[in-house]
Amino acid sequence: MKLRGGIDLGGTKIQAVVVDEQHRVVGQARQLTPNTGGPRDVAMAMAATLQEAAQQAKVEARQLAGVGIGSPGLSDARRGTVARAGNLPGWQEPFPLCAALSESLGIPAYLGNDVGVALDAEALIGAGKDCDSFIGVFWGTGIGGGVILHHERWLGRGSSGEIGHMVVKQNGAKCACGRRGCLEAYAGRRSMEARARLDVERGVKTELFAIMKKKGRTQLASGVFAKAIEDRDKYTIRLLDRAVQALGIGLASACNLLDVEAVVVGGGLGSRLGQPYADKIAAAMLPYLFTRDHPPKVKVAALGDLGGAIGASLLVPGKTPPS
Amino acid sequence: MKLRGGIDLGGTKIQAVVVDEQHRVVGQARQLTPNTGGPRDVAMAMAATLQEAAQQAKVEARQLAGVGIGSPGLSDARRGTVARAGNLPGWQEPFPLCAALSESLGIPAYLGNDVGVALDAEALIGAGKDCDSFIGVFWGTGIGGGVILHHERWLGRGSSGEIGHMVVKQNGAKCACGRRGCLEAYAGRRSMEARARLDVERGVKTELFAIMKKKGRTQLASGVFAKAIEDRDKYTIRLLDRAVQALGIGLASACNLLDVEAVVVGGGLGSRLGQPYADKIAAAMLPYLFTRDHPPKVKVAALGDLGGAIGASLLVPGKTPPS
Numbered sequence: 001m002k003l004r005g006g007i008d009l010g011g012t013k014i015q016a017v018v019v020d021e022q023h024r025v026v027g028q029a030r031q032l033t034p035n036t037g038g039p040r041d042v043a044m045a046m047a048a049t050l051q052e053a054a055q056q057a058k059v060e061a062r063q064l065a066g067v068g069i070g071s072p073g074l075s076d077a078r079r080g081t082v083a084r085a086g087n088l089p090g091w092q093e094p095f096p097l098c099a100a101l102s103e104s105l106g107i108p109a110y111l112g113n114d115v116g117v118a119l120d121a122e123a124l125i126g127a128g129k130d131c132d133s134f135i136g137v138f139w140g141t142g143i144g145g146g147v148i149l150h151h152e153r154w155l156g157r158g159s160s161g162e163i164g165h166m167v168v169k170q171n172g173a174k175c176a177c178g179r180r181g182c183l184e185a186y187a188g189r190r191s192m193e194a195r196a197r198l199d200v201e202r203g204v205k206t207e208l209f210a211i212m213k214k215k216g217r218t219q220l221a222s223g224v225f226a227k228a229i230e231d232r233d234k235y236t237i238r239l240l241d242r243a244v245q246a247l248g249i250g251l252a253s254a255c256n257l258l259d260v261e262a263v264v265v266g267g268g269l270g271s272r273l274g275q276p277y278a279d280k281i282a283a284a285m286l287p288y289l290f291t292r293d294h295p296p297k298v299k300v301a302a303l304g305d306l307g308g309a310i311g312a313s314l315l316v317p318g319k320t321p322p323s
Numbered sequence: 324m325k326l327r328g329g330i331d332l333g334g335t336k337i338q339a340v341v342v343d344e345q346h347r348v349v350g351q352a353r354q355l356t357p358n359t360g361g362p363r364d365v366a367m368a369m370a371a372t373l374q375e376a377a378q379q380a381k382v383e384a385r386q387l388a389g390v391g392i393g394s395p396g397l398s399d400a401r402r403g404t405v406a407r408a409g410n411l412p413g414w415q416e417p418f419p420l421c422a423a424l425s426e427s428l429g430i431p432a433y434l435g436n437d438v439g440v441a442l443d444a445e446a447l448i449g450a451g452k453d454c455d456s457f458i459g460v461f462w463g464t465g466i467g468g469g470v471i472l473h474h475e476r477w478l479g480r481g482s483s484g485e486i487g488h489m490v491v492k493q494n495g496a497k498c499a500c501g502r503r504g505c506l507e508a509y510a511g512r513r514s515m516e517a518r519a520r521l522d523v524e525r526g527v528k529t530e531l532f533a534i535m536k537k538k539g540r541t542q543l544a545s546g547v548f549a550k551a552i553e554d555r556d557k558y559t560i561r562l563l564d565r566a567v568q569a570l571g572i573g574l575a576s577a578c579n580l581l582d583v584e585a586v587v588v589g590g591g592l593g594s595r596l597g598q599p600y601a602d603k604i605a606a607a608m609l610p611y612l613f614t615r616d617h618p619p620k621v622k623v624a625a626l627g628d629l630g631g632a633i634g635a636s637l638l639v640p641g642k643t644p645p646s
Contacts, residue, residue, distance in 0.1 A: 133479065147580065154472065156456065156582025162613045166576040170492045170568065179611055181572075245493070249504075253489040253573075254580055257470065259479025288502055290485045 003059055005050050005067035005107070006313025008114060008306075009033070009042070011087030011141075016049040017309040018057040018064065023125050025306060027057030033088065039095035042088055047104040062106035068315030069097060069109060070117040070308045077111045110315035115144040115161065116153060117311030118303075122264050123148045124314060126302035133260040136301070137163050137251065140222065140267035142176070143184040147258065164188060168249040186246035189269055192239055193220040199235070206235035222268035229273065244277065248284025251298075256290045266301030275300050326382055328373050328390035328430070329636025331437060331629075332356070332365070334410030334464075339372040340632040341380040341387065346448050348629060350380030356411065362418035365411055370427040385429035391638030392420060392432060393440040393631045400434045433638035438467040438484065439476060440634030441626075445587050446471045447637060449625035456583040459624070460486050460574065463545065463590035465499070466507040470581065487511060491572040509569035512592055515562055516543040522558070529558035545591035552596065567600065571607025574621075579613045589624030598623050 003026065008015040010033060018027035029052035034041045046069070047061070054061040061067075073085030080098025085091040098109040112120075119136040128134045128148055137145040143164030147154045154160055164184035165177060172181025176190065185191050196208055211231070212224045228236035251263055263285075265278050282298035289295055303310055326349065331338040333356060341350035352375035357364045369392070370384070377384040384390075396408030403421025408414040421432040435443075442459040451457045451471055460468040466487030470477045477483055487507035488500060495504025499513065508514050519531055534554070535547045551559035574586055586608075588601050605621035612618055626633055 149472065149477065154581065157584060157614070157617070158582065159614050160580065160582035162579040162582075165579045165611075165613050167491065167572045167611050168493055170495070170572055172493070177613075181611075249490045249493055250576075253576060256485040256488045257483065257577055257580065258477065259481065259483035259485075261480060288488075288490050288504075290488050290500075291480070291482050294480070 002065045002318070003057060003063070004313045004316040005054065005061065005064045005105075006070070006309040006311065006315075007046050007050055007067060008070045008118070008308030008312055009046060009072065009088075010114070010308075011072065014042075014046050014049045015306065015309045016046070016053040017306055017313060018050075018053045018059070019310060019313045023310060023313070025310065027053040027055070027059075028306065028309070029053040029056065036089055038090035039082070039088070039097065040100065042091070043095075043097060043100040043104065047101055050105065064105075064107050065318060066108040066110060066316035067101060067105060068117065068312035069101065069111050070114040070312040071097065071111060072114050075111050075113055080109065080111050082111070108316075110317075112312060112315050114308055116146060117315060118266065118301075118308040119146040119148065119153060119161075119311070120314055121303050121307050121311030122266065122301050123151060123153070125310070126307065127264045127299040128262060131261045133258070134262040134264050134296075135163070135251065135254050135258070135260050136161075136264045136266065137247070137270070138267035139187065139247070139265055139270040141189045143188050144267070147254075147260070149258075149260075163250060163254065166250045166253060168246045168253075183246050183250035187243035189220065189222065189225070192225075192243060196220060196235070196239060204235055207231055207233040208236055222272040225269060226272040240273075240277070241280075244280045244284050247281050248286075249288055251281065252285040252288035255285065255296055256288075259291060260296055262297040262299060264299050264301050266304075266307060271301060271304045325388045325641070326380060326386070327636045327639040328377065328384065328387045329393070329632040329634065329638075330369050330373055330390060331393045331441075331631030331635055332369060332395065332411075333437070333631070334395065337365075337369050337372045338629065338632045339369070339376040340629055340636060341373075341376045341382070342633060342636045346633060346636075348633065350376040350378070350382075351629065351632070352376040352379065359412055361413035362405070362411070362420065363423065365414070366418075366420060366423040366427065370424055373428065387428075387430050388641060389431040389433060389639035390424060390428060391440065391635035392424065392434050393437040393635040394420065394434060395437050398434050398436055403432065403434050405434070431639075433640075435635060435638050437631055438469060440638060441589065441624075441631040442469040442471065442476060442484075442634070443637055444626050444630050444634030445589065445624050446474060446476070448633070449630065450587045450622040451585060454584045456581070457585040457587055457619075458486070458574065458577050458581070458583050459484075459587045459589065460570070460593070461590035462510065462512075462570070462588055462593040464512045466511050467590070470577075470583075472581075472583075486573060486577060489573045489576060491569045491576075506569050506573035510566035512543065512545060512548070515548075515566060519543060519558070519562060527558055530554055530556040531559055545595040548592060549595040563596075563600070564603075567603045567607050570604050571609075572611055574604065575608040575611035578608065578619055579611075582614060583619055585620040585622060587622050587624050589627075589630060594624060594627045
């Protein structure tokens with residue numbers, strides 16, 4: 001039985017998995033992404049993380065059929081290079097990530113886009129596996145996503161799936177991308193954090209930052225929001241309701257255009273807040289939805305935190321279809 | 324050489340064409356849609372209009388390979404029935420339109436959705452024929468449209484392409500559909516007319532209604548808007564700029580989601596206002612577009628007023644591929 005490796009390269013952490021032919025995770029490991037040095041240091045850390053996952057699966061990395069990588073930035077699958085990975089140290093120029101990993105691990109390496117491979121995993125073995133078509137939205141630091149049509153990712157000219165930059169309000173809030181009124185400007189974790197910091201300066205009361213400190217964090221991570229909701233912090237509930245409203249509008253617009261069967265909500269916030277918030281998003285979509293009498297299902301991504309790494313493992317050729 | 328018939332059934336007019344195997348129009352006729360009676364009267368008028376188009380093509384209708392119908396309302400292609408055609412007289416219950424026309428003309432009849440067939444025509448032989456993917460937007464009384472992906476219409480669960488009901492402004496203007504902030508509420512001809520009537524009551528100055536009367540119309544038809552623009556009526560310019568802004572936002576959102584190659588603008592207003600307004604729409608999209616450095620082309624629909632009828636003729640089987 002041939003095992004495969006998958007690595008999800010994030011700005012904060014590197015997540016590696018080893019999966020079997022039925023896509024079951026038989027080993028996993030996680031390390032912090034180096035925040036100094038350059039691409040070569042990141043590649044070394046990635047190799048080490050995969051070695052650790054392989055160890056847990058009781059194999060050596062060089063026995064794997066190959067390793068897939070889900071990468072941020074501009075990934076060129078054919079060349080195996082990644083460029084302009086803004087959240088990674090010193091990574092502007094194209095770096096031959098596949099060659100580096102392949103050399104260090106002794107197995108072939110394959111490259112894909114981080115959001116894209118996570119979406120592929122949800123489509124093949126996750127929340128979307130019974131859907132012919134769905135929209136995937138990764139609700140995290142930013143808002144990424146993609147469109148699955150007839151079980152395949154629609155790529156367009158290469159830049160499709162920018163759900164976070166659908167406009168929900170003409171002349172609306174300023175987005176980190178420089179545009180105005182983007183969904184991400186209302187619902188992205190980073191935007192919500194910026195707003196919360198501003199509101200606290202203005203004297204608004206919230207437990208968010210106390211929870212952040214208690215958790216030893218310097219940012220309002222998804223877990224911080226989840227805890228504040230659990231504690232019924234009124235400000236956080238309002239802030240998330242505003243995000244949910246924007247998500248409802250953006251996703252309803254997307255569904256009015258494409259009439260897909262389902263919406264799959266993943267990402268840090270999507271996974272942490274779970275089905276109760278997926279249901280809130282479904283309710284927020286309803287007033288704007290053309291198919292109000294038969295709305296698309298809104299589901300939480302099934303693969304959670306490991307979706308990116310499992311999706312990356314799908315890049316390794318020779319996988320069997322899911323049972 | 325086998326000729327085909329096509330009929331575009333509209334709330335105001337019935338447009339019929341006869342086309343040859345290269346989709347060239349060899350006969351055409353237009354009649355007003357009966358506004359009294361019921362579906363059977365409409366079907367009779369449709370048959371008469373096609374007879375007239377056939378006469379112009381120097382054939383008899385019964386010599387045609389068949390006739391395609393692009394219909395508003397709920398069309399059931401398999402059963403050949405149309406229901407809930409709100410703009411047509413007494414047409415709520417399903418009526419067997421194909422059977423009625425087939426019987427009256429002595430040739431097989433085929434049914435499709437009016438916007439859908441017009442879009443198919445633009446995709447096959449019109450402005451989209453060199454595009455693998457594009458968004459078609461029919462800018463008229465309302466705002467319809469559709470999505471062409473890999474040269475085919477994406478249908479979703481059967482209700483896709485509702486571009487007019489993409490939301491461009493949270494808590495925005497009330498739309499005729501009952502929802503808020505829809506693109507159509509800003510850019511649909513009917514919405515713009517309602518707004519203009521209200522503004523005139525409030526004392527705003529515009530030549531729109533004088534032009535309407537001069538043209539012997541009771542509504543602000545597309546031609547009325549076009550003439551007012553030609554006359555540089557300031558109010559009309561502002562009203563259309565507001566529509567263009569909303570179109571820019573909605574279409575940019577759609578393109579951020581799908582990254583298609585082009586946007587094709589048709590419909591009464593789209594065709595009348597032509598490329599200068601297509602260029603304005605392109606400019607309005609730009610600030611919201613993720614692919615700002617390589618924006619999709621924005622083109623005017625190539626088949627104009629006849630697009631619906633030509634598209635309907637494509638429903639007749641046995642057509643040859645375009646040369």
